[in-house]
Amino acid sequence: MSVLARSVGSAFRNKVRTAAVVAVLAVAIGLALAMLVANQAVGAKVQELNASVGTVLTVNPAGGQGFEGGGEPLTSEQAATAAAVPNVSSVVGTSSLRLRNAAEAAAQAASGTQAGPGGGQGGPAGQNATTLTTSLTAAIDAGTLGGRNQAANGTTGTTTAQPVHSLPITATGIGGEVDSTGKALTITAGTGLGDYTAESANALLGTTLAEKNNLTIGSTFTINDQTFTVAGLFDSGTTFGNNALYLTLPTAQTVAELPGELSSMIVTVDSMENLEAAKAALESALGTDKADVTQGQNLESAVSSLGSVKNISFIAFVAALGTAGLIILLIMVMLVRERRREIGVLKAIGAPNRTIGLQFVLEALVLVAMGSAVGAAVASFASGGIASALISTNTTTTAATTTGRGAAMAGAAGGAGMPGGGAGFPGGAGLPSGNPLGGASQLLTSVTASASPGVIAAGIAAVFGVAIIGALVPALLTARIRPIEVLRGE
């Protein structure tokens, strides 16, 4: 019988006690694993926030937001100025175009129901998106809110009954394949835009828009009678967001006959820590009378809350791990004391200290293995709930302060600032009408704490590490037992 077999046998010598020990260990190990899972999930979320939208600033023309309107469009020179600001890692200019179905626009013109004032069509004032005609048909119905917005006179936002208008299609000229929040576009078919020159006739279409118009990769459509080829399809994650298309920035400027003009700039800062400083520097460099620089709503406090949850979960993980180790230590000390005579006999018949110590360590690991199996099952069920409880407890304040501001904002992903659809009025630049991080509370509560095998394995490895340390102490105690002391009882 090997040492391992003897250890397994010894672990089951007293079944009732073994069951009790395993139960206690399972609670401690389960808690440790659940905390580790929560810690990893929150950590991943913080990383995601920091890596994507967390470091993005949006620059719009001053006064271009809300109902006020006015101001001058941004220029390529301002983009160069923004790029030179310290801690700015990239500046992506955008040019927003509003596309109307050519046939519908002609019909409306003929009937004299032109929708809204030019230059700010279909929405509150402050739009600087240029309206062009296209062969495309919008993928979604305007709905009640869309009808009001498209019919509003741009001044009062009247809500009286209006003829039904279709939603315009947003075309955005971009200087890099990122969406309006600075996140990389999710290309689901085809390729990117590729050539970023004025000669480029490539376009990326939202999936729903392409489907509505029966377009696939390589299909063509027109904007102001200029033919474009569908180079790729993207999925923004929302229906309204997918009723859009992207062109290269030079092409959009050319089509709109507005060379050098930008609707907005997406400025990526090198780190969250430098966000505030970069925002202030941008405002200073561009001038607050020329440009509005906005950032995610109180993201710092949101990330800070998640950071607290991460810290708490890590401390709880360590504490639960320590508890498991302490349980093992105490149990093994008890077992060593209880089996002093057996240890003495083993030594009397020539067992080396290391063999006896190894037997007790392995016996402890058998108990830990059983506790880990039960604990992992507990953690897989409980980790989600524990993470949610931790997050909701620690972010109540943050969520409360952000909900009000975020309610009218579009989500962080696609769809932000798209006309109609109830997601707020079109922004001053046809881009997100406000912060790209609408609803920080949603971000906080969207942490998914799933017990991945990797995390569970890492946690169990840590548990085994602690268990070995916990079992080594009593195992070393066995070396101090002299056989004659325990056999003298005879």
Place this chain on the structure above:
Amino acid sequence: MIEVKNLVRTFNSGDRTIKPVNDVSFVLEQGTLASIVGKSGSGKSTLLSLLGALDKPTSGDVFVNGVSLAGMPDGKLTEYRRRDIGFVFQQFNLIPNLSAMDNVMLPMEFAGVHRTERRQRATDLLEQVQLDPEKQVRRINRLSGGEQQRVAIARALANEPKLILADEPTGNLDEQTGDHIIELLSSLSRDHNTTILVVTHDKALANKTDRRFRLQQGRLTEEPARALV
């Protein structure tokens, strides 16, 4: 050869100092079957512990083939017990959750004997001590006292030691099995040149040994070569 020189072992009990082994000296040639008789508490088991390197003497020394046990580090003493000594304890001291077979194989495992060989040797030894085959795989706590005694003897023989120290090896056995064990020990001594020192109250057993010692108040005296009465 075992040579014991002026061996003393003292214990302190409150204000008193007890000397269960007091200036004991003797020599046992290899292959000798010897016995020690004495009243309970006369120090017989203490002397066995000193010879088996389970305990350290207060003074004096034990030499095994010329090597002093007193100067040996713990690791070497463990090796000495594993390789050269076979113990038969009065209370058997078997591992309760292991089978008879596993108990006998245990010293061989510590000595690094291959699994197949130790199983075969354990089977042979258990047959020699007349333990039924079906009882060889039973757990110790499901065997009678006599059966456990036989397993303890088989375990002591496992590594073919040069010296067997047996504390009342026939104490729990019926007369027939006791006689068989005595015959087994005699043949080991005779045929395998094994030195065997038996502590016993059993005069019949003592009379079958080559040399007989009596321990009284810690002092060892050798009895003449005639039957003990």
